[in-house]
Amino acid sequence: MGAVIYDRVALIGLGLIAGSMGLRMRADGLAGEVVGHARTARTREVALQRGLVDRVCDTAAEAVEGADLVVLCVPVGAMDAVAREIAPHLASGATVSDVGSVKRDVITAVGPHLPDGVHFVPAHPIAGTEHSGPESGFPELFEGRWCLLTPLSDGPEVERLARLWNALGSHVDVMEPDHHDLVLAVTSHAPHLIAYTMVGVADDLRRVTDSEVIKYSAAGFRDFTRIAASDPVMWRDVFLNNKDATLEILGRFTEELFALQRAIRTGDGKMLEDYFTRTRAIRRGILDAGQDVDVPDFGRAVLRKGTAG
Amino acid sequence: MGAVIYDRVALIGLGLIAGSMGLRMRADGLAGEVVGHARTARTREVALQRGLVDRVCDTAAEAVEGADLVVLCVPVGAMDAVAREIAPHLASGATVSDVGSVKRDVITAVGPHLPDGVHFVPAHPIAGTEHSGPESGFPELFEGRWCLLTPLSDGPEVERLARLWNALGSHVDVMEPDHHDLVLAVTSHAPHLIAYTMVGVADDLRRVTDSEVIKYSAAGFRDFTRIAASDPVMWRDVFLNNKDATLEILGRFTEELFALQRAIRTGDGKMLEDYFTRTRAIRRGILDAGQDVDVPDFGRAVLRKGTAG
Ligand SMILES: NC(=O)c1ccc[n+]([C@@H]2O[C@H](COP(=O)([O-])OP(=O)(O)OC[C@H]3O[C@@H](n4cnc5c(N)ncnc54)[C@H](OP(=O)(O)O)[C@@H]3O)[C@@H](O)[C@H]2O)c1
Ligand SMILES: NC(=O)c1ccc[n+]([C@@H]2O[C@H](COP(=O)([O-])OP(=O)(O)OC[C@H]3O[C@@H](n4cnc5c(N)ncnc54)[C@H](OP(=O)(O)O)[C@@H]3O)[C@@H](O)[C@H]2O)c1
Structure with missing residues (x-):
């Protein structure tokens, strides 16, 4: 108390x-x-x-x-x-x-x-x-x-x-409010829009692949679907009300994505490996900051046994 | 046994x-x-x-x-x-x-x-x-x-x-092998590249926002960092060896992302809400297929108590 x-x-x-x-x-x-x-x-x-x-x-x-x-x-x-x-x-x-x-x-x-x-x-x-x-x-x-x-x-x-x-x-x-909106555009708003988009693409493809996209849902996509299950009205309002910062971050995102797509197309393995090595370090920072836990598969195996049978 | x-x-x-x-x-x-x-x-x-x-x-x-x-x-x-x-x-x-x-x-x-x-x-x-x-x-x-x-x-x-x-x-x-590669491009390979990209963008912005991107790491981004912590060599090889399907899916992804960005820019709230409502349904499908568990915040609160104090 x-x-x-x-x-x-x-x-x-x-x-x-x-x-x-x-x-x-x-x-x-x-x-x-x-x-x-x-x-x-x-x-x-x-x-x-x-x-x-x-x-x-x-x-x-x-x-x-x-x-x-x-x-x-x-x-x-x-x-x-x-x-x-x-x-x-x-x-x-x-x-x-x-x-x-x-x-x-x-x-x-x-x-x-x-x-x-x-x-x-x-x-x-x-x-x-x-x-x-x-x-x-x-x-x-x-x-x-x-x-x-x-x-x-x-x-x-x-x-x-x-x-x-x-x-x-x-x-x-x-x-500061504006700084808040920029930081959150990076850590939350842009990632949500990206997850919504990827799940939307998969949904279009279901006509091609039937329910396979769901049935064989692997780690990456499964996490995206969870993010993209968030409340539609709440998120509509977030994007409409943090328009500038979100569009700014999405612009940078698209630029980087194009660079990585080019590396894939041209077979530039070194660029890809270097990029992925750099991003790996950020994860360490988040764990050190105590903002996530690090157990295999997020303890889903344990949870499934414990809660969902 | x-x-x-x-x-x-x-x-x-x-x-x-x-x-x-x-x-x-x-x-x-x-x-x-x-x-x-x-x-x-x-x-x-x-x-x-x-x-x-x-x-x-x-x-x-x-x-x-x-x-x-x-x-x-x-x-x-x-x-x-x-x-x-x-x-x-x-x-x-x-x-x-x-x-x-x-x-x-x-x-x-x-x-x-x-x-x-x-x-x-x-x-x-x-x-x-x-x-x-x-x-x-x-x-x-x-x-x-x-x-x-x-x-x-x-x-x-x-x-x-x-x-x-x-x-x-x-x-x-x-x-069929080719069908496998297309389905996995959707459910795993493209989402991984997207997560790597978003984390890379955030890393660039750390110069602007110091460690705030890590400190205030919210749900969306935190999940992306986990995906983007996957082995660099394994994923370099995946992209180089599933080039066509990955690039095909990323092309569709970019198209959709541009449509959503346009909706944000023009303030088309209806388009955003409809899109997010549609993607929400997919999550239901994955839970029904037993490929994930549905506990608040993935049981992180529970796990943190149980494992990390
Ligand atoms: N969810 C998150 O991850 C999160 C995290 C941090 C901050 N937030 C923020 O917290 C706020 C609430 O989010 P939430 O997740 O708690 O939302 P929620 O679970 O969807 O609840 C929203 C509540 O607002 C009421 N409401 C909706 N539209 C209204 C309107 N036009 N006039 C009056 N009341 C209305 C709803 O009432 P009815 O049920 O009667 O419709 C409901 O009780 C949002 O501003 C969101 O941005 C959310
Ligand atoms: N991780 C996943 O989520 C996942 C899921 C499904 C399938 N896969 C696939 O499973 C395979 C292995 O993945 P993993 O996650 O188990 O990888 P991992 O934990 O990184 O282990 C890779 C193993 O391969 C060995 N190795 C690496 N390069 C080699 C080379 N050039 N010649 C001989 N041995 C080499 C490594 O030996 P050293 O330790 O001695 O270097 C290590 O023992 C990959 O093809 C991957 O695509 C991975």
């Missing part, structure tokens, strides 16, 4: 991220009360059943009343409308945050609606799975992962939000 | 695949004796220490003497030289197989060297990890995965090899 950090937290949107936050806050007593709102009645019901929140409200406006922390956990493209709706109902002195995967456009969408006396501290937990919806959250999601804050100014409300994310299990860093 | 399927198996190359075969064959008594050869003395020593084989030989020629099954477990580009070396030493009636990730070029490289009275049954176990070398094998590697045979003719030697792969834990299918 940690100490209570906020007296009342309102989660707007009750999917993977909000659900994981709510479960952990309630388990560890980080909030006096956790109130939630989601668009559909079904999501609100599941959220109550699973105990993601103490209480649900039919509107976002109701949910934020009296809350000292409001966290927007909806797709990036829905932030504008939600901010507009809640603005008149926010308690004076409240902190508004979000968990959107893009920061510059969310700041532009949300910031102007918020009244004076309300503190806006945008955040992005670098933690997720390919699952979404109110069934998908779990309290350990943020354990050992980073949460990036992109505050517009310093202040005690930034410290306090950082304390919450620490209590949720995360390391916290502060970053 | 299964019944002995071959009296003496010779494994040429003692890395991930051969090591996993040897451990399983010895554990389950599938071979009277397992003999091995690898290029370097160090690999041969580790192989003996880990019990991958019963006995090692200093040359491939020695290792194949008296063997009724010889399996070539070296990189695809090394198959030609190995076949040339062993050919005069093969026992009459022996079966020669391989585990190369490419089939047409291996058949072209190996087939012509083999004497009459020796049966060539090419094979490819669709199972692997990003690890390589004699330390990396484990007996469950092939469990529940497919092994594709691309035999040049029917016969009891094909049945017998299929029995061995079944005993190693695999499902077995027979396929």
Whole structure:
């Protein structure tokens, strides 16, 4: 049990991220009360059943009343409308945050609606799975992962939000919004678009190869399909709202891909081997940074025995 | 304990695949004796220490003497030289197989060297990890995965090899070599090149973003780095020996990627959402086919607790 950090937290949107936050806050007593709102009645019901929140409200406006922390956990493209709706109902002195995967456009969408006396501290937990919806959250999601804050100014409300994310299990860093968007374009947004594309190509080819693409799905492709199973609306919004950085990285990607394709075509084995040797080193760095585990085949063999028979 | 399927198996190359075969064959008594050869003395020593084989030989020629099954477990580009070396030493009636990730070029490289009275049954176990070398094998590697045979003719030697792969834990299918190479270009070879490329782009950008690309490594990229940590020599050989199919698939990939980039640039949210919805369905297919497990974040949270503290 940690100490209570906020007296009342309102989660707007009750999917993977909000659900994981709510479960952990309630388990560890980080909030006096956790109130939630989601668009559909079904999501609100599941959220109550699973105990993601103490209480649900039919509107976002109701949910934020009296809350000292409001966290927007909806797709990036829905932030504008939600901010507009809640603005008149926010308690004076409240902190508004979000968990959107893009920061510059969310700041532009949300910031102007918020009244004076309300503190806006945008955040992005670098933690997720390919699952979404109110069934998908779990309290350990943020354990050992980073949460990036992109505050517009310093202040005690930034410290306090950082304390919450620490209590949720995360390391916290502060970053400029534009820099955040560039780094994430590299580490997350471009890789997702690439995975979606490759799976799309395979889907077209199924007419040629029947179900073989699925049946003989090997390591590379199998991982791509998992990435490409992520929520379509969330990712549509990420790309539309981090357009410049994503297109910039994809441009560089295509350039490099063409260079490697040329090496294959001309039989330049040395270029290929050197390139692959260089990329291998990066993996070492990620393992050393503790952002992944290194067991054969990700322990799938073990897991399959343990969970799927 | 299964019944002995071959009296003496010779494994040429003692890395991930051969090591996993040897451990399983010895554990389950599938071979009277397992003999091995690898290029370097160090690999041969580790192989003996880990019990991958019963006995090692200093040359491939020695290792194949008296063997009724010889399996070539070296990189695809090394198959030609190995076949040339062993050919005069093969026992009459022996079966020669391989585990190369490419089939047409291996058949072209190996087939012509083999004497009459020796049966060539090419094979490819669709199972692997990003690890390589004699330390990396484990007996469950092939469990529940497919092994594709691309035999040049029917016969009891094909049945017998299929029995061995079944005993190693695999499902077995027979396929045309060219078709194999196309399917694998989609499910494995193109995805690997794409992952290598994306990690290479990120590596270039590290000068811009310092170690942030590693530190904040998110789901998409983290998976790419694992794929791009695979053995450089093995993959160089795969691309050089499955050139046409790989380039064909990469061509289609680039076309699709450009279409998605255009949708991002023009803000065509409907196109993006529809595309991502379509690719999501493929994941379902793979889970249904039993070729992956579906636990949050691949059970990394569980594994981290269990293995890495
Ligand atoms: N998933 C990840 O890997 C990840 C990681 C870090 C950050 N994020 C960010 O976190 C946010 C939420 O993602 P998530 O994965 O938790 O999503 P999710 O599981 O799909 O949940 C989204 C929630 O938002 C609600 N919602 C959707 N559209 C709405 C709208 N137009 N107005 C009001 N509510 C709406 C949904 O309500 P209904 O269920 O009632 O429709 C649902 O409760 C996104 O901004 C995303 O970029 C995601
Ligand atoms: N890894 C996978 O995911 C996977 C999956 C299915 C099929 N395959 C195929 O299986 C084969 C072996 O892959 P692997 O992952 O087991 O590789 P690995 O772990 O790197 O082992 C390769 C072995 O081949 C030996 N070798 C390398 N070059 C040689 C040469 N020029 N002449 C003689 N021996 C040589 C090495 O000996 P030293 O250690 O002494 O150098 C080593 O014992 C490849 O054809 C690959 O395409 C791999």
